[in-house]
Amino acid sequence: MSQSTMAIGRRERVSEHARTFVSRHASMMPTFAALLIFVLLLIGAQIHFGEFVTPRTLSALLLDNAYLVILAVGMTMVIVTGGIDLSVGSVMAFTGISCAALLDAGYPAVLVVPGIVVAGGLIGLLVGVLVQYFDVQPFIASLAGLFLGRGLAFVVSLKSIRVEDDAVLWLQTTRYRFGDWYITPTGILALVVALLGAFVMQYTRFGRTIYAVGGNEQSARLMGLAVARTKVLVYVISGLCGGLAGLVLTAYSGAGYPRNGIGTELDVIAAVVIGGTLLTGGTGYILGSVIGVLVYGTIKTVISYMGAEQSWTRIIVGLMLLSFIVVQRVIVVRAERRR
């Protein structure tokens, strides 16, 4: 008797904790869903191929998708404010080819690398200023950034340029090994950017203002938050991430190519949404986006393991995106109805 009351008491306490958790972290649910899908994907692939979840594949997952992780960090910030940045793919191409071209022309890497990252930031600044001060729709403003970046990339070179600079190649070729696991400097860079981004979003006024702007821009302004500065800055950050991704991609492929990253902005947006960020703004987590990128990368790996056409990646990611957006819609509608 007393044992069963104790059990009930405990169950109540557990459900009480669960309720507190849900009331505090309701917005994290889509991210948990993404995590669940990631785990299920790994388990499914492991069962199907017998040998999938190995240190080698998982290490390669980060290596192959480091540039996507970096892009996703900036994109998450932009989307949480309620905007969108379509320019990242071509910014990455422009900075990547510039990096290769400048190194080829004999400039030292210590100048080239900061230079291209800043160049990405400048394109982001342009987009942000258009959005904030000229009241251009983010979609249109960043579309302008997309064309600008792609055009500049073709201006720099129409052909692929090989990179022979040791410092840049070091980023890719160095492997820090832990048993069978390894990580490259590009992977470390991606993780550092993601952790830094997550910290900024959670623990700084700037980060919280990003959420505030996405929740209700007018209210955020009435609260006395620096709305204009924040909105410009997220696009600058996204541009900087684009520049960094250009460096990482150039190191990864050992060459700059002006046609790199066509459609990458859409892959990034897909990964961010799968990771639980609401396209309407106000909700989202950078670590969720990292999971989104990993889900995306895993699907790609699985498909190449199966020897199927890579177009299936697009189809599957498209279906997942669709179902995630429907799930998000349901969550938002339910939240609105509760009020």
Next chain:
Amino acid sequence: MEDPLVQLTGATVYFGADAALDGVDFRLFPGEVHSLIGENGAGKSTLIKALTGALPLSAGRIELDGRQVRFSSPREAQLAGIRAVYQEIDLLPNLSVAENIALGSESHRWGVIDWARMRDRAREVLRDLGLDIDPASLLGQHSVAVQQLIAIARAISTDVRVLVLDEPTSSLDQGECAELFRVIRDLRERGVAVVFISHFLDQVYEVCDRVTVLRDGKLVGEYLTRELLRIDLVQAMLGRSVEDLRTRSRLRVAEEGAEPFLCARSVSVGTGIREADVDLVEGEVLGVAGLLGSGRTELARAITGIDRLDAGIIRIQGGTDAIDGPRSAISLGVVYSSENRRTEGIIGDLSVAENITLAVQAERGIVRRIAPARQRELALSWMEALDIRPRDPDRPAGTLSGGNQQKVLLARLLALAPRLIVLDEPTRGIDVGAKVEVQNLVSELADNGLSVMFISAELEEVLRVGTRVAIVQGGRIVDTVSCDELTPAELTALVAQPGEPT
């Protein structure tokens, strides 16, 4: 008497050509609760927006502590200790309660937000308000009433000197109101000047020391609450038009026993309007008199099928057709002109002709398009009939004056050849001459056999236009009286009966 904490002198705000606030003086003393009173559109929200830096003054000045100040943003006013809590809650549903209270002045160490301290502080402020909720929970999960209190918590969590509360009690129940009043008195003890805006006169009398009454953007007067009778307050609020108007000869229709054109029985929509019975004879103008929030607009929206009825039935000419939506209302000849001319009526970017023919076109459907020439012709004939100026059907409707916009709306509805037209505040915010024109127009329409329901906050106007007047209070029609038997003073007394929210 000590010096005022805040003094506005000659405060004027223009929206386009209309003065939303016209040379108003307003003062606030430390440690007082001061109520701003006035009907919709009287200029209350414009005044507080000017005071809190959300709107710039076109003319006039603001003094704080005897020194002239200029706020170009809410942030600057907040730094000076002036905070406002608006009726529409300006909080962020996607962030935690603690952040909503503290954001902008959050605790941080080396630029890093100190979540634990932020939560503790929020919990303290909330406890002061008698609210025991988890500060880490998301704001969006709480009820509107709780969110309202959280908004107040945000305002008082800093050094506040002037606190503006705009309709803070509209979503609170009695217990929560009592708690809020306790907090307000507490703030008064601390020397805070509280501006309390409410359309519940009972609450104004309960908690306020002083009232300032506004009407049509102008100052009516400033009174001490304990020296002002409730009826005088209502009188000041609604006003008496002093201009001498030609009285129309009223055609006596409505002989006894005539079958009503519209017959509504125990119409209820939520708590806005309950068990209302309305009969309208052909050619009759039924005035509806009631204060803001009495249910006068809810009644109009229910009768015209815009809001779904929770109970009751509306029949036309004793027939079997009942109104169950705006479309069926229109097809039965019942049309509605909203009190929000700008947001629910005129489409400012479309031409006058398009605005006038909009409803006819909607009736015909998209396939049977009205040819542009025919559209102009139709519009011109109405513009002539209603004397809409300037007589240019291609002008964007938004550039017309308020009175002419109202006439464009009327033309749109009349083009449908209605049997009953429900006018909600058709004369609000238009100048005196246009008011008289609209009033005369209504009388002419009634003389031609149209039934009219005429809602207005100006009681004199209701009496002048109406055949009978229905008095609405607290969501109920408390009485229906023949207009000939009433003087404006008597009607004011009927409308202002205490005990009900006004």
